[in-house]
Structure formats: structure tokens, C-alpha cells
Amino acid sequence: MSVLVYVEQVDGKFKKSVFEAVSYAKAIADKQNTNLTAISIGNVADGELKELGKYGAAKVLNVANEQLNNFVNQAYAAVIAEAAKKESADLIVLSNSFSGKGLAPRIAVKLKAGLVDGAVELPNFENGFAVKKTAFSGKAFAITTLTSANKVIALNPNAFGVKESAVETVIETFSPEVKSTDLVAIVKEIVRATNKISLPDAELVVSAGRGLKGPENWGMVEELAELLGAATACSKPVSDADWRPHAEHVGQTGIAISPNLYIAIGISGAIQHLAGVSSSKVIVVINKDPEAPFFKVADYGIVGDAFEVVPKIIAALKAHKG
């Protein structure tokens, strides 16, 4: 029995959500008195792999195979399942990222493992193995009990936090055979805006809606986001109208996020919008209509015209930062 955590790399680096998954897996391993092994696939330098030790990974399996430089979930799932067998791991943890969502279900079928996706808390061992996850687009939580011997958990970003628990790390090369039938999907191109903070794992988010009248008015939203080190988001009508890219659209049919701070500017707070953002830890609403439904779920509210309020906030933030 042991715990295996898959550590997703982007251009040879690990993101915060990976350290979070390692911290989470370590907490479970400690509770079960067992070891934590990490598995990394692709080109990652030893120095970066060693970082995983800070969060409790005593061993890192390093799979460096030319054929696996790009993410192909079918092949990655096979490799991770092999690693699980080799390490006698009965629990596999990974982040519920875009790639994680395509990977976890395949690992689960391979290992005949029950899967909890979108986990937000550590498992509860009192009545079997029960994990709390988001459901109904953030309108509720579901406690899911896994009844299988093997288990897979995909952890939501920003749900658990990064917790240091330093151990000595051993890096071990792992070279399982890769079947060509697992490499049918071919990655042709990756387009990534590296200068921007990615929305799904952002800790702070500044979002705006139709109240901003047009795409030309997003300058102040971007400025505020940049000063805060926040990602930008928007409501659905805004991306539908092509004022902003679809990737920024949050809510029931967009991305569901749970940052530490969500600032909503000129967004009414329709139920489908709230579905994707209501688990944010602190919500600030700026809206000129005191009756806007968003105020009902806000922690801080400013009733006023965004075009007057936001510049004042930007000025205050500049002063605060000195």
C-alpha cells in the first residue's frame, strides 16, 4: 500500500497546483502510515524534481522518453498505471487540471479504481473512504464514497493549499514500454500565452461583465488585475459578444473557479454565473444597481459606477504598493 502522485509539468516546470497535489497526497500518506512517490513524465531537470521533496515526496519516478514529451493521455495513463503497480500504490492523486481531467478517468479504468474528481478536502476514513467534491456547478458538494480497492483522486486547484513537509528525495529513472497504439493522438501545436496568469489556478481574479459597455473599456480591468497579480475573467455574454476570449468565461458553462479573491465589476450575478464563482473565498461586487443579485453573495460591495469606482481602487492600490 502506498500513495502515488502524478506531477504535471509545463515546459519542464511544476506549477503551484502540483505542489498542492503533492501536499495533499502527503497528508493522506501520513494518515495511512505509508510512503508517497511522485511520477513525472517528460523533460524535467533534476533540480526541479528535487523541489517535490519539500512537500513530502520521498521518491520521484522520472519518465524521460522522447515519445512522451507531449501530453497524450492514453500513453500517460498507461505509464502511471504501470508505476502504480510497481509501487503497489492503491491511491493515485493528481490535479484536476485540463489534462488531469482527461487522464484520471483512463487511469481509473485501467486500475479498476473508483474516481473522485474535483475533490476539495482530505478523505474521511470514518465510514470507508469518503471524499468531498464540488457538484451541481458549485451549487452543492457531494460526499463520494469509493468502494473499490484502488482509488484515484483529482484535486481541485486552490482547495487544499501548499503545505511544506520536507523529506530527502530520491530520483529514480522509470522506463516502461510505450505501445504505439497508445500514441495515436498527435499533438501538432501548443499555443500558450506565457505572460498571463492562467485563470483556473489563479489565486486572485478580476472579472467584468456587460456593465462595462464594450471591449474598449477593459483597460482598467487589466490594469487592476496586473497590479494585483490577478487573472482576468468575464461573464458569458461578454465572451459571446467577442469582447473577451472564451477562455475567460466563468460560470456554469464556462470555467468554475475558487480563488482567494474574486472581484466582479458590472456583473449582475445570474445563477449560472454564480455557479462557477460562488466558492471563491472572498467576493467583492462593484455594481451601480443596489438590487443586483450578486450583492447577496458578496463579502464586500460598492454600489457605484464602475467607471468612477475602479480608477479610485487602482489609485489606492498603487499607493498601497508604494
Place this chain on the structure above:
Amino acid sequence: MKILVCISNVPDTTTKITFTNDNTQFNASGVQFIVNPYDEIALSRAIELCEGGKGTVTVINVGESNTDPTIRKALAIGADDAVRVDAFPRDAYFTAFQIAQYAKSNDFDMILCGRESIDYNGSQVAAMIGEFMEIPSISIIKKLDFDGTTATIEREIEGGKEIVSVTGKFVASCAEGTAEAKIPNMRGIMSARTKPLEVVAAQEIEALAKITKFETPAPRGAVKLIPAENSEELINLLHTEAKVI
């Protein structure tokens, strides 16, 4: 070309979510059920790809007879025929297994799902079908083109996109962008009543996960209003009180 589209039956997006039986069951009373919004996107793209006699679209649902109205809605949107695997969809593993079994014995070029069902938000079924069938699965796609042999797909990744090409059978789960959701017209609604809906028995396989309890998010405290003249104060409060910046 033959396309299989998987549709789930979910509560309407405006539903107020409540539970019964000591929070162990979703309270479906008075709730309107719809075709999962992402599945509508998948279905709409499938119909577009088959337009002009290029192919046929079959929809499949794993569910009991109460999901028939949702299946008819999919037929009204433009699917050619439908299959219902007659069983309660116990978990994603069970559901994906049923769909894979059906797909294995029918020669589909591609299988399209939604990115997730909006009730339990699993995002599991599509990739599980891929694994049961040992074919590629591409999750959370935003664009899908098909030239008759090779599909070119845009998949969402953090802060960008990835372009993937697949030759041969595959499964994909569709998000916004893949297509505009089609709305049924009068002719579609009329013809949906007579289109074939085959009911097949489920095959036995154990379920591995079970929802044992639901919780609703803790209510937030009352909003703290800051007068617009003092908007600057927000930064101070976020720093000293909320401690998020």
C-alpha cells in the same frame, strides 16, 4: 460517417438545488430536466459534420424511462435515431462501460460527449469510454474538424490551447466554442416523435463510487457595503481584514 453522441439528463441550469432524505438524495420534485448543455453543443457539431447527407447521428443515453423526453429533445434538435441503455447511471464507470459496449458492436467513426454533466460534474465518462474501447480520448475540446479520415481538434489547456490530430476512431468531450447549440424547429419537433428510439438492456458491471451525502455551501455573512466615495477603502479592507492581498 457515423457519429455517436452521449447525452445526459440533468436539472435545468436555473434549478435551485435542494436535497431530501437527510441530504442523501437530490430533490427532483418540480425540477425541469434538460439535455446537458454541453451535450447539446456536441450534438450540434455532430449534426453540422453530417449535414448534406455526409452521415448519421445517433444519440445514446444511459437512463431509465423518465429520460425519454430528453432523448426526444435531442431527436428534435436533429439526431437521426436514439438508443437508451435501460439502467440507472450508477456512476461514471458503469455509464461509460454501457456506452462502450454499445459502441463496440456498432461501427462509429467518432463518439462525442459533453465536457461534463452539470449535475455531478464528473468530466469522467468520455475518457473512460476511450479506455474501455482502447481508443484515443481528447478532453475539453473547443473545435473539431474532420476531413473524412483525420480529425483536427483544439483542446483547452491552462492559459492556451493545444492542437491535436487523430486518425481513426476517437472520443472527444465538447466545451463551448465547438458549435453553437442548435434550437429545434417545428419540423424537428414533429419528426422527433416518430424517429427510432431503441431500448437495450444494461450489462452487469459493478459500480465503484457512490454519493453518500450532499452538502450545500455555508451561507455567507451579510455584505459589507463601502460607500462609493470611499472606494479606496476596499484595498485597506482586503489587506488588513480579509487578508487576501
